[in-house]
Amino acid sequence: NWFEWSNVVKCKGCKKPVVLNDAQRVGKGEKIAGVSAGKFRCYNKGCNEEFRPSECERIGEKLILIHLDCTKCKNKASFKPKPEDLKLVSKISKNIMDIIKKENLWYPKSKMPDWWELRRPYNAHIKSFSEWFTNRNLLANAILATEIKKLNVNKDIKSLLTFIFSASLRFTNRIVFRNPGWQGGKPIEWASSVYWLPEVFCEISVWDAWENRQNAISRGKKYSNQEIGAYCSFAKKFADLQNSSCFIHAGSSTKIPVSDVSVDVIITDPPYGNNVLYAELSNFYWIWVSGIFNKESMIDDKEEAVVSKDHGKSLREYRELLYKIFKECYRVLKPRRWMIMTFHNKDFAVWNAIHLAAHDAGFILSEEDGLIYQPPIQHYVNTIQTRRSGSMLGDFVLSFQKAKKKPEIKMIEEVEIGNKVRKISGETIEYHGGAKLSTIYMRLVPFLLNNGLLHRVGEKDITPFLKKEFVE
Numbered sequence: 001n002w003f004e005w006s007n008v009v010k011c012k013g014c015k016k017p018v019v020l021n022d023a024q025r026v027g028k029g030e031k032i033a034g035v036s037a038g039k040f041r042c043y044n045k046g047c048n049e050e051f052r053p054s055e056c057e058r059i060g061e062k063l064i065l066i067h068l069d070c071t072k073c074k075n076k077a078s079f080k081p082k083p084e085d086l087k088l089v090s091k092i093s094k095n096i097m098d099i100i101k102k103e104n105l106w107y108p109k110s111k112m113p114d115w116w117e118l119r120r121p122y123n124a125h126i127k128s129f130s131e132w133f134t135n136r137n138l139l140a141n142a143i144l145a146t147e148i149k150k151l152n153v154n155k156d157i158k159s160l161l162t163f164i165f166s167a168s169l170r171f172t173n174r175i176v177f178r179n180p181g182w183q184g185g186k187p188i189e190w191a192s193s194v195y196w197l198p199e200v201f202c203e204i205s206v207w208d209a210w211e212n213r214q215n216a217i218s219r220g221k222k223y224s225n226q227e228i229g230a231y232c233s234f235a236k237k238f239a240d241l242q243n244s245s246c247f248i249h250a251g252s253s254t255k256i257p258v259s260d261v262s263v264d265v266i267i268t269d270p271p272y273g274n275n276v277l278y279a280e281l282s283n284f285y286w287i288w289v290s291g292i293f294n295k296e297s298m299i300d301d302k303e304e305a306v307v308s309k310d311h312g313k314s315l316r317e318y319r320e321l322l323y324k325i326f327k328e329c330y331r332v333l334k335p336r337r338w339m340i341m342t343f344h345n346k347d348f349a350v351w352n353a354i355h356l357a358a359h360d361a362g363f364i365l366s367e368e369d370g371l372i373y374q375p376p377i378q379h380y381v382n383t384i385q386t387r388r389s390g391s392m393l394g395d396f397v398l399s400f401q402k403a404k405k406k407p408e409i410k411m412i413e414e415v416e417i418g419n420k421v422r423k424i425s426g427e428t429i430e431y432h433g434g435a436k437l438s439t440i441y442m443r444l445v446p447f448l449l450n451n452g453l454l455h456r457v458g459e460k461d462i463t464p465f466l467k468k469e470f471v472e
Contacts, residue, residue, distance in 0.1 A: 013049025
C-alpha cells in the first residue's frame with residue numbers, strides 16, 4: 001500500500017549521518033509552522049549531540065518500512081525492506097534522468113522561489129517543485145502527466161483527466177505522513193497549510209492515488225447529474241443570468257463583471273491575514289496543470305489579499321486590497337443588503353484591517369448580532385492547521401450591512417476603553433454563567449471595531465486584562 005521513508009541529516013556535533021527515525025526524540029521543543037520540531041539525540045558513538053533537524057544539513061533519506069494488505073488472508077502487515085526492495089529503489093534513483101530522457105517524459109522543471117516564507121527553515125534544501133516527490137513517484141507522475149499531455153482529445157475530457165491528476169498529487173508527495181492516532185494509522189495527505197517536510201514521510205503508489213481520485217470524481221459527477229441534471233446552465237456574462245442557473249467568473253475580486261446594485265447578498269470567506277498563503281500553496285498543483293497545457297507557469301499573486309513580509313504585503317497592503325474588494329461588493333449590492341463572511345484569527349490587528357476596509361467601503365457591523373460564533377467541526381479540532389499560531393477554534397460569522405452613506409467613527413476617550421471592556425465582558429460572563437474567550441469576543445469585537453478602538457487593543461492586552469478582572 002505504501003512505503004515509509006526517514007530523512008537523514010548530518011549531525012551538528014560529529015558530522016556523521018543520523019537517520020531521524022532511529023534517533024531518540026528529546027522533548028517537544030519549539031514549533032515550526034505550528035508543528036513540534038523537537039530535538040533529537042545523535043546515536044553515533046561518543047557523540048550524544050542534541051539537535052533540531054531544521055538546524056542540520058539534510059543529506060538524503062532511507063527506506064524504513066513497507067505496509068501492505070495481503071490479498072489472500074486480508075491481514076495488514078508492515079515489515080522492513082528486503083534487499084530486492086532496496087536494490088529497486090537504488091536502481092530508479094541512479095537511472096531516473098536516463099529513464100525520463102529515454103521515454104521522453106515531461107515533468108515541471110520550475111524552481112521554487114527561495115524567498116517564499118513557507119519554505120524555511122525546515123525544507124530550505126528543496127529547490128524545485130519536483131523535489132517534493134521521491135524519485136519513484138516523480139517518475140510515475142511524469143509518466144501519467146506525459147500521457148495526458150500527449151492526448152489528442154476533446155478539451156473537456158483532457159481538462160477532467162488533468163483535474164483527476166492534480167487531485168492525486170496531494171497524496172503522492174513527501175508531505176504525506178502517518179500518525180497512529182489519526183485516520184486509523186493510515187497516511188494523512190498534507191495536513192497543514194504549509195510546505196512542510198516531516199521527519200518520516202509516506203510514499204504512496206501513484207496509480208492507487210489516481211484510481212482513488214478517479215473513483216471519487218466519478219461518484220461526484222454521477223451525484224451531480226442525479227441531483228442537478230439539466231438544471232445546471234452556465235451564463236456567459238452576468239446579464240444572461242436571468243435565463244441560466246449560474247455565472248462563474250475567474251479573476252480578481254477587485255474588479256468583477258457584475259452590474260451595479262444588482263445583488264441580494266454576498267457570502268464570502270476572505271484570507272485571514274497570514275494564516276494561509278493560498279497562491280504559494282496552489283502553485284504546487286498549478287505548476288503541473290499549466291505544464292500539461294504547454295504553459296508551465298506560476299500564479300500571478302500581485303492582487304492576493306494576504307499579509308506576507310516576503311511578498312512585500314504588510315497589514316496596510318492587506319487592508320488596501322480588501323478595501324478595493326469591499327468597494328466592489330458595495331457597488332453591486334442592493335441598498336441595505338448584507339455582506340456576510342466567516343473569519344478565523346486571534347490577531348486583533350487583522351480584525352482591525354478587515355473592519356476598517358469594510359467601513360471605508362461603506363459597511364456597518366451590527367453590535368447586536370453582527371458577530372456570531374460558530375463552533376468548530378469536531379473532526380478538525382486536533383489538526384495541525386487549528387494548532388497553528390494565530391489560529392482559533394471555530395469561526396466567527398460577520399454580517400456587514402450596506403449603509404446609505406459611510407458611517408462616522410465614534411471616538412471615545414482612551415481612559416474609557418478599560419471600563420467598556422470590563423462592562424461588556426462582565427455582562428457576557430454574567431449572562432452565560434461563565435463564558436469562553438470566543439463568546440466574549442462575540443460581544444467585545446463589534447464594540448471595539450465600530451468605535452475605532454481595535455487598533456489600540458491587542459489580543460495580548462485582552463487576555464491578561466480578563467484574568468485580572470475575572471476568575472479564569
